Amino acid sequence: MGQGETPSPARPPSTAKKAGDVEGPTWAFDTIAVHGAHEPDLNAGSVLPPIYQTSTYHYPAPFSEAREPGRVHLYTRVDNPNQEQAGEVIRRLEGAEAGRVFSSGMAALSAALLGLLKQGEEVVALEDLYGNTVTLLRDDFPRFGLKVRWVPSDRSSDVRSFLSPQTRLLLLESPTNPTLRVHDIGLWARVAHDAGALLLVDNTFASPVNQNPVALGADLVMHSATKSLGGHSDIIAGALAGRTSLLERMDGFAHTLGGSLDPLAAFLLVRGIKTLPLRVRRQNENGRAVVEGLQGHPKVERLHFPGSASDPEEKLCQRQMRGRTGMVSVVVRGGREGARRFMGALRLIHPASSLGGVESLASMPVETSHRQLSLEELHRRGIAEGMVRLSLGVEDPGDLLADLKRALDQV
Ligand SMILES: Cc1ncc(COP(=O)(O)O)c(C=O)c1O
Structure with a gap:
């Protein structure tokens, strides 16, 4: 744009529905799955949202003054309307305040753990976690000065005894992969909160249809959205849902880590969730x-x-x-x-x-x-x-x- 030209108007508002939509809170789960991600597209009137297949966005200068969250986007590693729509419907299905999507379940998990913890802090984790989660905690965590205390499945009800003054986060999967054991999410949440720590639950195996960890006391829910959320074995994706303040604490680092979901995959995720x-x-x-x-x-x-x-x-x-x-x-x-x-x-x-x-x-x-x-x-x-x-x-x-x-x- 040459000097003196007027900046083009701000892009159409994000089509992701937001907390507090008039109809949203009264809808049942199945209705949210179909309609909870987006409004009909304002530009073309299409029932389904466009795929914003773009790496970057035009913005009115100066950016800092024009920026209004949800209205003007910057760069797809940071935000994109398709990502917002997917995050929005997942947070509603999980009954959480906020939702984010990532390029894989592991990207979601590493953004949460590395974004929320600091050197010297400890995680108390169930031993029966997904194999790559175990690898991350067991082999990679020590390089960042993070420690893990493992809770064997049979001692899950005694999780309190595994905490130390350095414990900041508890990590649980239920049902577990692949033994399908079930662990008491409410108990783990109480133990975490009594110690001033957080509980993160990997809800991939249950899906939000069968279980909502936030309603049971969890602070954060994680999904490999590659699995039942996507539902058609055609995308790799991940998601986190939880309190806005927690996700915002992690956002900056998540953008630096760079595990953002491709817009086409985000569109397919929203499409898949409609039949979840x-x-x-x-x-x-x-x-x-x-x-x-x-x-x-x-x-x-x-x-x-x-x-x-x-x-x-x-x-x-x-x-x-x-x-x-x-x-x-x-x-x-x-x-x-x-x-x-x-x-x-x-x-x-x-x-x-x-x-x-x-x-x-x-x-x-x-x-x-x-x-x-x-x-x-x-x-x-x-x-x-x-x-x-x-x-x-x-x-x-x-x-x-x-x-x-x-x-x-x-x-
Ligand atoms: C329970 C569970 N959590 C996390 C993951 C990792 O997800 P992704 O493969 O999408 O990174 C998987 C993948 O199989 C999983 O089964």
């Missing part, structure tokens, strides 16, 4: 059907499903979850070789290491998500070498069971 409740409820039903169908099967040594580990865990599920999951871990007779034969004989269910999509997948945790752990560490977490983790999709339950039983016959 329908998909997850069907997956819950398929989970139940597979557990019932494989119970007592001679080639099955053990089935892992939320609530199956013990009576107290079943009661806890009833208290803190609205539904269970489409995740079932099957321990096949014959150890690692038996599991390999079973995987190789599946025809409908794809061998692949992700979860939460419309298509059913099977993976062996010892060879995929938890391959970084030693045999001793696997054993301590109850991850058998013959374990096959099933992520049930939305197919017909009869077809899924037929595939599983036929494959088990060949073990």
Whole structure:
């Protein structure tokens, strides 16, 4: 723009809905999933939002005076309307004040942990976390002077005894990957708050359909949005939801880390979330059907499903979850070789290491998500070498069971 030209008007207002929208707070969960991200586009009147596939934005100079959050964007690593829309619908589904999206679940987690903690501070973490989360805490944290105290699953109700005066954050997954144990989020939140610490819950396995950690006392919720939020195995994405003040404390560092979500992936995430409740409820039903169908099967040594580990865990599920999951871990007779034969004989269910999509997948945790752990560490977490983790999709339950039983016959 030459000297003396007038700056062009500010871009159209962000189409992400904001807290306090007149209709928003009264909507039920399923309506929020469909309509909670955006208004119809103001420029073209399209029902779906445009994909703002741009790295940067034109702005009226001087930027500092023109900037009004949500109206003028700067640079897509920092903000973008598609990212805002995805963050907005996720925060509403989680019942949180604010939401952010990231280029992966791990980008969300590292932004939260590295953005909120400082050298010398400690995290108290459940031992049964996703494999790469364990790697981050165990192998990378020490380089930044951050410490971790690990809580074995069986001592989860005694988490208080693991805290020290340096503890600033507690980290929990429930149900856990891949053993599907259930942990008391309300208890961990009380223990954290009594010590002036925060609780972060990875809610990937439950999804906001089955569980809302914020309502149970968590300060921050994290998702691998690659999984059921996206729901179609076509994007890698992550999300955080929680108090505005906490997310704002972390924002600057998150932008420096640079794990921002591509606008097309953010658009696909919002598109996927519209059917989240329908998909997850069907997956819950398929989970139940597979557990019932494989119970007592001679080639099955053990089935892992939320609530199956013990009576107290079943009661806890009833208290803190609205539904269970489409995740079932099957321990096949014959150890690692038996599991390999079973995987190789599946025809409908794809061998692949992700979860939460419309298509059913099977993976062996010892060879995929938890391959970084030693045999001793696997054993301590109850991850058998013959374990096959099933992520049930939305197919017909009869077809899924037929595939599983036929494959088990060949073990
Ligand atoms: C429970 C859980 N948390 C976090 C992650 C990491 O997410 P992403 O792969 O999107 O970085 C995964 C990925 O499998 C996961 O299963």
